[in-house]
Amino acid sequence: MDSQYPILNSQEILEDDRAHVWHPMMNHYNLNKDPLKIMTHASGCRIVDSEGKEYLDAMAGLWCVNIGYGRKEIAEAAYEQMVQLSYYPLSQVNPQSVKLAAKISEITPESLQHVWFVNSGSEAVDTAIKISRAWGKRNGGRFKIIARYQGYHGATFGGVSLTGQTQRRLDFEPLLPGIVHVQAPYFFRSSAKDEDELTNRCIEELDSVIRYQGPETIAAFIAEPIIGGGGVILPSKNYLKRVREICDTYGVLMICDEVITGFGRTGQLFASDLFEVQPDIMTMAKGLSSGYLPIGATAVSDRVFSDLNSEGDTGFLQINTYGGHPVSCAAAIKNLEILINEKMVENSRDVGKYLGDILKRLNDYPCVGEVRGVGLLWGVELVEEDGTPLSTNATSKILAFAKQRGVILGKNAGIANGPSNTITISPPLILSKDEADLIGSVLSDALREHLS
DSSP, rough: OOOOOOOHHHHHHHHHHHHHHHOHHHHHHHTTTTTOOOOEEBBTTTTTTTTEEEETTTTHHHOOOOBBBHHHHHHHHHHHHHHHHOOOOOOSSOOOOOOOOOHHHSSSOOTEEEEEESSHHHHHHHHHHHHHHHHHHHHTTTTEEEEEEEEEOSSSSSHHHOOOOOHGGGGSOOOOOOEEEEEEOTTTTTOSSHHHHHHHHHHHHHHHHHHOOOOGGEEEEOOOOBOOOOOOBBOOOTTTHHHHHHHHHTTOOOEOOTTTTTTTTTTSSSSHHHTOOOSSSSOOOOOGTTTSSSEEEEEEEEHHHHSSSSSTOOOOOOOTTTTTTTHHHHHHHHHHHHHHHTHHHHHHHHHHHHHHHHHHHGSTTTTTEEEEEEEEEEEEEEEEETTTTHHHHHHHHHHHHHTTTTEEEEEEOTTTTTTTOEEOOOOTTTOOHHHHHHHHHHHHHHHHHHHO
8 A cells, every 4th residue: 555645743733633523432442452543544454553563444434435446546536526516505406416416316226316415324314304394294193203223313313313333322311202112033042933923023013013103103213224233133034024014004114224234235235126116215324425525315205205296285384505515416427437337336245245154154153143145245243151242341352352463343332231242344335355355254263352
């Protein structure tokens, strides 16, 4: 990797960082003696710190750098747009937002033809909440939204309210009223004899919750097609189709939160395609620009759009200063061009299967409870000898060992208020088989070190 970058005063940066920057998970770094690194440059799947150490980023930043780091074409597209039109709000038309919205409508499930631009996945989810409630007001006063335990839907107040992970909610309660949670199809820790039995249980619960709450009060059901930060939890093949049927039966909107799963992560452009469902609303961000610039979007069906924009209606009363920012849209357009033309979705599917086969060999370790995933989205759930979840501290030490060996992995938010015991793997979609081998080898060594 090119090392011609300015020399930094690392000590000064770290002192200013400690004095002024509030990081997430600060206690994690303090408790596990895994110090923060100054990351200075990156290319492909690799990032380099201020000491010149190179790492394979097996989390693509925060599940987002789908096309890999260092693509100059995106920098050039952003520069050209800054020079031409650096900013104007969507109270008027800018060509880049139009071009991007048309492309999103082309590649998402055909039910989705209208796009509202925001700045992040969290804002996309908040917008989906507001659209659902605005739609519900026009359809009998529906306002409740059903979400799932273990799901994650962002950092805004609305997103935290939908999130079903206790530790992400406690500090901010009481949260948004009108949110109801149901079980996720998490087979590994269920007592079901097979996935069909678990799917039946989940669908029966969803049906009964809608009936007990009153169908006329339910605006929407929201789900990540594959739960990401909650532990890479895949449903059965038919789960989302069954959810779609329940939503149709009771006139409830179906929202697919594809902030993590979108844009090739699963080996399909969208997980909705993988599970063959047509949502009424889809949220997206992360892979939309591969993290090069902040952008998110909420796409809706003709049905939802028409109900909120009928003649004489006030419309959807929200404005986002930077929504549809022309520079971010230009970067996202170039990102999608690269993603599709260079067949990164296909690489995600093919190398993802190869990576999955490597990771499944880890089942031989007694501390591995389950390996699960699809495409380039994988989780390795770790357990104690009695099958209970491995402690957060032990999981963090495994990650620290892997980092020392040059591979950056992630971990889930714990079940309920329990430990974080699933290692998450979500590399750029350009991952090679050699890099997949490295991930498997380092993780295997880390687990062996844990058991010794």
